[in-house]
Amino acid sequence: MGTGSRMDRRAVLAAAASMVGATLVPLFARASAGTIRFGLTPVFLTSDLELLGRLQSYLRRATGFPVELVSRRTYQEITALLVSGQLDAAWICGYPFVAHRDALQLVAVPLWRGQPLYQSCLIVDRDRNARDFQDLKGDIHAFSDPDSNSGFLVTRALLAEHGLKPPSFFARTFFTYGHRNVIRAVASGLARSGSVDGYVLAVMREIEPELTSQVAILRRSEWLGFPPIAAPRHPADPQALAALTEAFSRMNGDEDGRAVLAMLRLDGFVPQETSLFDPIAAKAALVAGAG
Amino acid sequence: MIARLDPRQWPVTLKVPLAVAALMVLVGLALSERVLSRLGETQERQLRALAQTYLDSLSSAVAPAILRDDVWEVYDAIMRAQDLNKNLHPLSAVITDAEGLVIAASDPRRFPVGVRLPSDLAPLGAGRDFSFETGAQFATATHVLSYPGRIVGIIHATFDTSHLALERRDVVLALVATNGMVTLLLAVAGWLLVARMMAPVRTLSRYLGDASEGRATLVPPEAVARNGAEFARLFLAYNALVRSMYEREDLARQLADEHRLGSLGRLTSALAHEINNPLGGLFNALATLKTHGHHAAVRKSSLGLLERGLVGIRDVVRTTLALYRPEQAPRPLAMADFEDLQLLVAPAARRKGVDLRFSGPVDVLLPLPSTPVRQAVLNLLLNAVSAAPPGSEVAVDALLEPTALHVVVSDHGSGLPEPAARLLAVGGETGGLSWGGGLGLWTTRRILDDLGASAEVERPETGGTRIRLLFPLIAPVELAHVA
Known part of the structure; x- marks a missing residue:
């Protein structure tokens, strides 16, 4: 299978979803009136039930609206729901955000180590003797998600800068649909190298050191815009969205909010200009140009 | 020494316990063989059932992922199955496509994606989907994932069976210990029993030995009473034999005495005859002496006759006395x-x-x-x-x-x-x-x-x-x- 063709299909699907969403929102966007539906992608560790419970509890209290958290396996599913207006907001990746910039608006961007920025990392086995990404030629490579910036776009853009494409550079690639799974794939030897979110890797180093100790970082990308919280450009309930925006910006002032931030190892959420994601948009354009 | 090595020379008290022990060892071996055989069958049946469950669940989990060519999902399913089936002790699982190229394995470093599975690591031949040797350290199973018309993948799984081997070894040890103990106990019991049963025979043998040396004695009544009816009869018969022997000897002694008395009687009559014969002559001599004693010649002749007759009588009496004085x-x-x-x-x-x-x-x-x-x-x-x-x-x-x-x-x-x-x-x-x-x-x-x-x-x-x-x-x- 070709990653490129898969991407094309996804782009088409996303565009179609945005068009369909725009027309069908009034009919079934809201599962129940007055409920905020918030989508989550594997940009962070969605497996922690305590985290989800606390986040839900905080958002419900801070917004005054019932909150429903919606998780899906892939970015694509959440992005499609968001663009089609079936979600009020979602924590998505910068790559789908720039891909659907016309249909979405920024709600907030997380602050990590004081910056709304993160890196993408190329990881290899701890004992592997590789110095440059060129050494990864012929690898079995693990990507996180085809709609992930750090887990796919950055590496693909890096190859494109050198006139390369994943199918010809790597012997084989596969998607794990989770940054943690990329780390597991490389640690177990299933993949020889992987593309992973630098923020997730850093958090994992704290909570699963025995797993992350088996991998080494070969290359870090430049600093890029942290995966943002986005909403449809035309929200179904602007009042609810305003409450949600407020809730994220004031997360530091609440005990549940602080607990959630502590678990996420984040400093808070801040409003940002969409230009923060211009470097990602440039990468997307580069990749699209490379074909 | 050679006689001692010949089993026919061994005492019954040794032979019977040895025979019991030998029989018990044979019985123990036969039973152990059956137990171990059944244990092996049971282990294989259970292992096969567990392996089947494992392979079925793994098959249903990986089949859609294989069809989607989703390497990660196949790997993740394998690892989940390994975790879920800990009681089966899965060692490794490799899933290949129909051509034998690895799709994913529980140990990707050993079986990298896309590499052909070495033929020696796919040991099961066609038609065999499960292999387990009793006492071996691992078992292997193969499962073909087929959709109508084509084979989409093959699961090669190995399971650690060292715990089964250990269980088998424990059973062997328990069997050896139990059989050994029972054999020993029965041998000792056999020895005690035979020694006890043979005691009357030994007693009788001792009495017969004494009898053969001329010191036949009766078995005391309490010794007779101590033994069962069979040996009591034997002892009573022996005692009757000894009594009749003594009676016969007494009878013989009496007969000898009587014979001596009979001889004595005959001799006495002979003696009387011997004394009587000269007596006629002596009385004649006395009569001659009375009548013609005044004749010197007659007197001398008669006295000589008297003297010779008396000397003869004296000799006869002395000889007889000497003959019948055995107590001297x-x-x-x-x-x-x-x-x-x-x-x-x-x-x-x-x-x-x-x-x-x-x-x-x-x-x-x-x-x-x-x-x-x-x-x-x-x-x-x-x-x-x-x-x-x-x-x-x-x-x-x-x-x-x-x-x-x-x-x-x-x-x-x-x-x-x-x-x-x-x-x-x-x-x-x-x-x-x-x-x-x-x-x-x-x-x-x-x-x-x-x-x-x-x-x-x-x-x-x-x-x-x-x-x-x-x-x-x-x-x-x-x-x-x-x-």
């Missing part, structure tokens, strides 16, 4: 004893008209008890005289050798009957009685036995009987004394 201390045998015999037998010989002839060493004292020798020879002599036809000769020849005295009694009678000859020469329990020929020979035989002497019966072609007695001397005599 043994007196060495002298030639005079043979002369006494001549005196004792003479009346019978005279009546029968038989000549007596004696020959032997002169005036030698032999280290032999005189009384029994004299009685033995007397018995034979009396028999010879009674058997001899009138006018024939009965001879007694004594011949001295350094270690023995030969006494030969010969007559010209009709010959000693065969049973009598056998009784004399060989001996026999009650031969004399059964033969009915009187106690003389039987008594003689007893005397010979007592003295350690032997007898030979010869029948010379000239007729009659020649009986040769051989008395070993208690101490050798010098041949210089032999006349």
